[in-house]
Amino acid sequence: MKDIVEGKxxxxxxxxxxxxxxxxxxxxxxxxLKQFKNKQ
Incomplete structure (x- = not known):
């Protein structure tokens, strides 16, 4: 049971x-994207 709790x-x-x-x-x-659009 402890393993299940640890896994969770x-x-x-x-x-x-x-x-x-x-x-x-x-x-x-x-x-x-913003930087790319600003460069254009």
């Missing part, structure tokens, strides 16, 4: 990090 906590941490990463990548892409 690990999964939560990983999915939180993944969501943060997705958010950061989205922000980065949007700022790159």
């Amino acid at each position: 906590r690990f999964y939560d941490i990983v999915s939180n990090k993944y969501n943060e990463l997705k958010y950061l990548i989205k922000e980065l892409e949007e700022s790159k």
Whole structure:
């Protein structure tokens, strides 16, 4: 039972990090697009 709880906590941490990463990548892409449009 303890292993299941540990696994769940690990999964939560990983999915939180993944969501943060997705958010950061989205922000980065949007700022790159803005820079690209400004150059034109």
